[in-house]
Amino acid sequence: MDYSMLLEPGILAQVLSQGLVRGSMYALMASGLSLIFGIMGVKNFAHGELFMLGTYVMFFALAVLGLPFPLGILLAAVVLFFVGMGIERTLIETLRKRAGRDWLLDAFVLTIGMMVVLQNLAQIVFGSDRRGVTGLIEGTFVSGSIVISYERIMIVCVAALVGVLLWAFLAFTNFGKAIRATSQDPDAAQTLGIDIARIYTLTFGIGAALAGLAGALLISIYPAYPTVGFQPVIKSIACVILGGLGYVPGAIVAALLLGVIEAYSVFFMASGWQNVLTAGLVVLILIFRPAGLFNSAKVERA
Amino acid sequence: MPLEVRNIVAGYTKEVPILRDVDLTAQDGLVTVILGPNGAGKSTLLKTIYGYIRPQEGEVRHDGTSLAGYKPKDMLREGIAYLIQGHSIFPRMTVSENLELGAWIMRDDRQRMAEAFEEVYERFPRLKEKRTEPAGVLSGGERRMLEIARLTMTRPKTLLLDEPSVGLMPRLVDSIYEEIEKLKAARYTILMVDQNVKKSIEIADYVYSLQLGQNAHEGEKHAFEQRLNEIVKEWI
Numbered sequence: 001m002d003y004s005m006l007l008e009p010g011i012l013a014q015v016l017s018q019g020l021v022r023g024s025m026y027a028l029m030a031s032g033l034s035l036i037f038g039i040m041g042v043k044n045f046a047h048g049e050l051f052m053l054g055t056y057v058m059f060f061a062l063a064v065l066g067l068p069f070p071l072g073i074l075l076a077a078v079v080l081f082f083v084g085m086g087i088e089r090t091l092i093e094t095l096r097k098r099a100g101r102d103w104l105l106d107a108f109v110l111t112i113g114m115m116v117v118l119q120n121l122a123q124i125v126f127g128s129d130r131r132g133v134t135g136l137i138e139g140t141f142v143s144g145s146i147v148i149s150y151e152r153i154m155i156v157c158v159a160a161l162v163g164v165l166l167w168a169f170l171a172f173t174n175f176g177k178a179i180r181a182t183s184q185d186p187d188a189a190q191t192l193g194i195d196i197a198r199i200y201t202l203t204f205g206i207g208a209a210l211a212g213l214a215g216a217l218l219i220s221i222y223p224a225y226p227t228v229g230f231q232p233v234i235k236s237i238a239c240v241i242l243g244g245l246g247y248v249p250g251a252i253v254a255a256l257l258l259g260v261i262e263a264y265s266v267f268f269m270a271s272g273w274q275n276v277l278t279a280g281l282v283v284l285i286l287i288f289r290p291a292g293l294f295n296s297a298k299v300e301r302a
Numbered sequence: 303m304p305l306e307v308r309n310i311v312a313g314y315t316k317e318v319p320i321l322r323d324v325d326l327t328a329q330d331g332l333v334t335v336i337l338g339p340n341g342a343g344k345s346t347l348l349k350t351i352y353g354y355i356r357p358q359e360g361e362v363r364h365d366g367t368s369l370a371g372y373k374p375k376d377m378l379r380e381g382i383a384y385l386i387q388g389h390s391i392f393p394r395m396t397v398s399e400n401l402e403l404g405a406w407i408m409r410d411d412r413q414r415m416a417e418a419f420e421e422v423y424e425r426f427p428r429l430k431e432k433r434t435e436p437a438g439v440l441s442g443g444e445r446r447m448l449e450i451a452r453l454t455m456t457r458p459k460t461l462l463l464d465e466p467s468v469g470l471m472p473r474l475v476d477s478i479y480e481e482i483e484k485l486k487a488a489r490y491t492i493l494m495v496d497q498n499v500k501k502s503i504e505i506a507d508y509v510y511s512l513q514l515g516q517n518a519h520e521g522e523k524h525a526f527e528q529r530l531n532e533i534v535k536e537w538i
Contacts, residue, residue, distance in 0.1 A: 174409050181392045181403050188390035191352070192452070193378040193407040 006268075010145030015267045016260060017148045017156075021221070023259025024159030028214035029236035030243070030251040031166060032207030038246030039183040039203045042092065042107045046114035047236065048229025050208045052122060054080055054215025055224035059131045062219070069136050073158070076216035077209045084208020087114070088201045096200075122226035132223025155217055162213060163252060166206075170248075179203055183246070238282050244292025254293060303365045304329045305351070305382070305460050305493060310360035312350045319358060320346045322515040328460065328493040328508075333486050335502045336495045338512035339537035344495040345387060347512070348462050351493075352377050352384045364460065378407050381459035385466060391445050391452075393438030397429055400437050404452030422451045443474040450481050454490075461485065463494040467501070479505060499534070503527055513537070 005011050033047050054076045061072035095110060096103050137151040170176040182189045182199045190196055214232065215222070222228050236251075239258055243250030258281070262274040285293065305328040313319040320343045328334040336344050349355050351362050353374045362369045364380055377384065392400055401422060408414050423430035426447055432440065437448055446466070453461060466482065467475045479501050485492060486505065496502040503509060509526040511518045511533055519526070519533055526533075 174406075177395070177399055177403060178406065180395060184392040184394055185390055187386055188392070189403070190374040191378070191384045191386060191390070192403050193375050194403070195375045 008145070010147065011267075013146040013148060015263050017152045018266075019260030019263030020156050020256065021152050021218075021259070022262060023256035024156050025214050025218050025222075025232060026236050026239050026255035026259055027252045028159055028162065028210050028217070029232050030239035030255045031163070031248050032210035033233075033236055034240045034243065034246055034248045034251040035210075036204055036207040037240065038248065039179060040092075040200050041104050042204075043111065043237075044204075044207065045108070045111040045233070046087075046118060047111075047207070047211050048231075048233030049115050049118035049122075050080055050084065050211035050229070051215040051232050052118070052224070052226065052229040053083060054212030055219055055222060055228055056122070056126060056131075056215075057212065058216035058219045059133060059224045061216075062133050062136075063131070072219075073213060073216045077213040080212025081205045081209035083212075085201050085205035087208070088204035092204065093197060093200070119226045119229075126224070126226070128226060130223040130225045132219065134220050136220055151220060158217055159214075162210070166210070166248075175199075175202065235278060238278050241282050242285050242293055244294055247292060247294065250292050250294040303363075305365075305491060306363040307347070307351060308361045308363070310347070310350060310357045310362070312346065312355050312357040312360075314355070316358065320515050321350060321357075323360070323517075324512065324515065325360075325517055326510050326520070328491055330459075330491050331489040332507035333482070333492045333494060333505055334508045334510070335506035336493070336510050336512060337499060337502070337533075338518070341514075342512040343515040344512060345464055346515075348384065348464050348493070348495060351462060352382070378456060378458060382462065383453045383456070383458040383460070384462045385449060385453055385464060387464040387468065389445060389449075391437040391440075391448050394436055396434055397437050397440070397448060398433040400448055401429070401433075401452055401455060404455035408456055418455045418457075422455065426451050442470060443477060446470065446474070446478055447481070450478075450485070454485070458490075460491040460493065463492060463496070465496055466494065467496055467498050475501065499530070503530065 029047060029051060033044060036042055036044050057076040057079050058072050061067045061075045062069070067075065091110060091114070092107055095106050137154055139150045141148045141150060141153060170180060178189065178194045179199055179202070181192075182194060182196050186196050189199075215228075222232070235258065236255065239255040240251050242254035242258065243252070258278060261277060261281075265274045265277050307324060307326045310321050310324045311319050312321045324343070324347055326334070326336070336347065338344050346355065350357055351369070353369065353372045353376065364382055367380065369377075369380065372380065374384075392403065395403070398419075401419065402409075405415050405418055423433075428444060429448060429451055432444070437445065440448060463482070467478050470478060475498060482492070482494070482505055494502060503523060503526060506523050508520070508522060510520045513536070518536070519529070521529075
């Protein structure tokens with residue numbers, strides 16, 4: 001292996017952009033997962049299936065309804081927002097009300113069940129064909145030996161924009177503040193008149209919308225098929241652990257890092273190594289920094 | 303109209319009620335203190351009043367309205383604020399964000415919100431100084447101050463205080479009681495549980511004692527003070 005290739009700007013840019021595209025997807029997925037975990041304590045193993053639903057909504061928006069790309073993304077986010085809220089209201093809330101203190105373990109099992117049911121429903125309804133859309137945005141950015149497709153640039157920019165919007169929502173809006181308060185002390189939040197059941201529903205909806213948006217945004221790379229969510233959810237769970245459970249900014253940074261590391265490992269080793277690397281990183285983090293890469297006061301939940 | 307607790311039976315499970323027929327009244331503008339040994343059901347009573355626990359029997363009325371079926375989130379709108387046991391600030395939010403959340407139920411009323419902030423900063427200049435800092439960096443006394451300030455943002459009528467002085471060093475216990483004294487002077491109706499028996503009786507107008515989830519004694523402060531020794535002996 002000729003490692004001097006690492007220094008060649010063309011290759012560097014190529015691999016880096018690939019890594020950032022992956023990282024953007026992981027970041028969208030992981031921030032939703034981390035938000036749901038941080039606020040509700042629920043580990044949503046069906047998050048990949050929300051991603052999968054996003055890819056189907058996007059496929060139908062583009063191929064059947066003929067909507068333009070940005071509208072398709074918006075539609076996927078909105079549909080998944082309501083799907084997420086529906087799931088929380090009907091399934092998760094019912095469990096929380098009935099099962100008392102041990103409900104989180106029940107919720108964990110519930111999300112695994114949801115994963116199986118949603119995958120099989122998709123299989124029955126849509127079949128196992130891969131439904132993809134390619135060539136959405138043509139053209140490449142060229143500067144010297146650096147060549148990056150506009151599509152990749154767009155994906156990273158949209159993900160960054162969504163990240164900024166999410167941050168602004170949590171930092172500055174009334175509901176964002178209520179969400180943070182609920183995650184820090186739900187009992188105290190209730191005494192102030194905050195309806196925490198509503199906050200949980202809203203949070204799950206936002207997490208689902210982010211997953212749906214990720215699926216829609218990456219439709220040209222991950223076509224719609226029933227088990228498309230498996231890789232993204234495994235990787236984003238890894239990011240949540242690397243970044244510190246429930247700490248959203250940590251999950252985002254970990255996601256971008258992981259994306260870039262994987263892209264380099266694919267390029268310089270065989271592509272099979274990327275999963276080994278991810279799992280290895282998680283093991284190392286769990287041994288040496290169990291609270292995540294960025295632990296500080298934010299260890300409990302952010 | 304007062305806060306009335308009528309013949310409450312309540313607990314975490316149906317089979318083992320913690321409160322067994324508790325009856326008390328917190329009169330308007332007065333401080334009512336509930337005493338009792340550990341496990342007498344004092345905190346459970348406050349939680350039941352605030353809707354965390356649904357009573358199996360009996361009723362809570364506030365200002366003439368029955369609170370049956372009310373949830374904790376509804377109580378502040380009914381004019382009842384609750385200082386829960388232990389720390390209840392949001393440590394990773396700023397002091398002013400904490401106060402803002404105290405005014406959550408009037409978040410759309412910018413005028414009232416601004417007035418509440420002005421008033422609270424006048425009362426607690428320390429909090430104004432530290433308004434942009436995360437509440438988690440405040441000292442123990444300042445946290446308690448923030449909790450009390452947050453409690454009164456919406457000018458509720460009735461305050462439930464669960465162990466306001468627990469875990470504080472003696473000097474801070476005095477200052478928290480000074481704050482409660484000020485709340486009393488501002489004519490809040492206060493129903494309080496505190497492990498500091500001497501200080502809480504000093505500030506009280508009327509005292510109840512609970513034992514094993516039932517009413518044991520009650521009386522005006524002075525009558526109670528005289529019998530205090532014998533009552534405390536019963537607890538042991």
